[in-house]
Amino acid sequence: MTRKTVTCTINGKRREFSIDVRSSLSEMLRGEASLDSIKHGCDVGECGACTVLIDGRPFNSCIYLAVWAEGKEILTLEGLTDTKGTISDIQQAFMDEGAVQCGFCTPGFIMSSIPIITSDTPASREEIRKQVSGNLCRCTGYENIVNAIEKTQKKRIEERKGSGKK
Amino acid sequence: MYDFKTLYEASSVEDALRLRKDHPKALVLAGGSDILIKLRGEEISGCELISIYALDELRGVCLEEDGSLLIRPLTSFSDITMHPLIKQCVPVLGEAVDQIGGPQIRNIGTIGGNICNGVTSADSASTLKAYDAVLELASFEGIRILPYAEFNLGPGKVDLRPGELLTGIRIPRESWEHTYGEYIKYAMRRAMDIATLGCSVNVRLTADKQRIDRLRIAFGVAAPTPVRGRTAEAAAIGHALDAALLDIVGEGSLADVMPRTSWRASKEFRLHLVQELARRATIAAIGKAGGTIND
Ligand code: FES
Ligand code: FES
Numbered sequence: 398m399t400r401k402t403v404t405c406t407i408n409g410k411r412r413e414f415s416i417d418v419r420s421s422l423s424e425m426l427r428g429e430a431s432l433d434s435i436k437h438g439c440d441v442g443e444c445g446a447c448t449v450l451i452d453g454r455p456f457n458s459c460i461y462l463a464v465w466a467e468g469k470e471i472l473t474l475e476g477l478t479d480t481k482g483t484i485s486d487i488q489q490a491f492m493d494e495g496a497v498q499c500g501f502c503t504p505g506f507i508m509s510s511i512p513i514i515t516s517d518t519p520a521s522r523e524e525i526r527k528q529v530s531g532n533l534c535r536c537t538g539y540e541n542i543v544n545a546i547e548k549t550q551k552k553r554i555e556e557r558k559g560s561g562k563k
Numbered sequence: 564m565y566d567f568k569t570l571y572e573a574s575s576v577e578d579a580l581r582l583r584k585d586h587p588k589a590l591v592l593a594g595g596s597d598i599l600i601k602l603r604g605e606e607i608s609g610c611e612l613i614s615i616y617a618l619d620e621l622r623g624v625c626l627e628e629d630g631s632l633l634i635r636p637l638t639s640f641s642d643i644t645m646h647p648l649i650k651q652c653v654p655v656l657g658e659a660v661d662q663i664g665g666p667q668i669r670n671i672g673t674i675g676g677n678i679c680n681g682v683t684s685a686d687s688a689s690t691l692k693a694y695d696a697v698l699e700l701a702s703f704e705g706i707r708i709l710p711y712a713e714f715n716l717g718p719g720k721v722d723l724r725p726g727e728l729l730t731g732i733r734i735p736r737e738s739w740e741h742t743y744g745e746y747i748k749y750a751m752r753r754a755m756d757i758a759t760l761g762c763s764v765n766v767r768l769t770a771d772k773q774r775i776d777r778l779r780i781a782f783g784v785a786a787p788t789p790v791r792g793r794t795a796e797a798a799a800i801g802h803a804l805d806a807a808l809l810d811i812v813g814e815g816s817l818a819d820v821m822p823r824t825s826w827r828a829s830k831e832f833r834l835h836l837v838q839e840l841a842r843r844a845t846i847a848a849i850g851k852a853g854g855t856i857n858d
Binding site for chain 2: 399417418419421424440442443445448454455456457460461462465467527528529530531532
């Protein structure tokens with residue numbers, strides 16, 4: 398068994414891990430870094446429950462070699478709360494819209510929605526559906542998930558407009 | 564843990580070629596969306612891997628001096644879809660790879676991996692075939708230039724020789740200029756699915772936009788490997804843009820395919836799809852080229 402040191406930035410902090418080279422990124426993040434938002438759903442890239450952002454884009458961490466994370470910037474759901482532990486608007490919107498039932502898929506959906514809610518171009522419901530089409534939910538029927546993302550996207554675009562005017 | 568035996572991480576293309584030479588049995592790992600998934604099962608457990616994923620020199624798209632569009636093999640599907648040169652020269656390729664898997668898969672999956680796997684369902688394959696793509700295969704022996712038309716040897720088997728690495732995919736200027744294409748993927752779901760059948764058509768019209776100057780068509784999942792519909796192509800040259808053209812393309816396509824029955828669809832249904840998708844993609848491509856079909 399070969400071990401290797403991997404250095405990367407996770408949720409804004411520089412971290413270093415000594416890992417077995419056979420580890421997936423999901424195993425490193427959940428096992429070594431104790432980031433429990435990463436779910437081992439299917440482990441084969443089908444369900445999106447392990448989605449994290451790598452350099453700003455969503456990836457399935459279950460089909461990503463941990464050693465590839467070297468030098469990368471990784472964002473997980475834990476990185477969305479502020480320093481006091483207050484949850485972000487998108488997390489709140491998922492709760493308000495009833496987009497969470499068992500919650501297993503939720504971190505993955507929220508991470509997949511980040512490119513939409515941080516973009517200045519409004520996405521249609523159809524585009525939102527496409528953007529989260531790599532995430533599966535057994536409980537909600539998706540409608541409320543799309544609602545939560547749409548609502549947060551609108552709110553953020555309004556906020557940016559507001560702050561731009563000042 | 565993935566169940567592989569050894570991981571060799573290439574630090575440069577040269578290093579990758581050396582690793583290919585020294586470890587002929589090792590599999591080349593690009594984005595891993597096939598190999599890492601297979602490693603969750605038993606099929607290839609215990610294998611050796613050469614990871615080339617970190618080689619940024621194998622990423623990107625550019626136009627060369629002679630107007631060839633050069634796509635480096637590690638370019639991800641989403642980077643291909645978003646790239647301005649792809650949008651300008653072969654937008655249909657960007658549209659085709661935008662139908663693979665879901666966003667996460669399109670961020671990790673690479674075009675080189677897609678074609679080196681040699682599967683007939685690869686969504687990039689039919690469009691690259693239909694555009695007469697040319698492959699650049701590097702080894703310590705030198706560079707071998709091979710038409711993509713000759714690359715697929717059988718299901719999952721490609722003409723990648725020991726010690727070789729795919730380092731470039733080229734679409735010559737003559738192939739993309741004044742040419743407009745359409746890809747239709749027929750699948751049971753709109754995302755996260757493999758094509759039941761795929762069809763890519765591109766046309767170049769005569770200057771007056773009244774006739775076909777060149778039509779090229781290729782299919783995925785219509786044969787053991789992605790195939791060109793040469794019979795339909797030959798019959799379409801110089802043809803007027805009318806209903807008879809669509810019949811010729813649809814029926815002509817049947818001559819070059821040999822689909823089989825699988826759990827996804829029967830042979831008969833696939834033959835129906837070959838004709839129907841060929842017609843529809845031809846109509847769309849002609850429309851994009853600024854032509855109208857007169858009946
Ligand atoms: S656990 Fe990674 S996609 Fe399902
Ligand atoms: S809330 Fe249960 S899987 Fe989505």
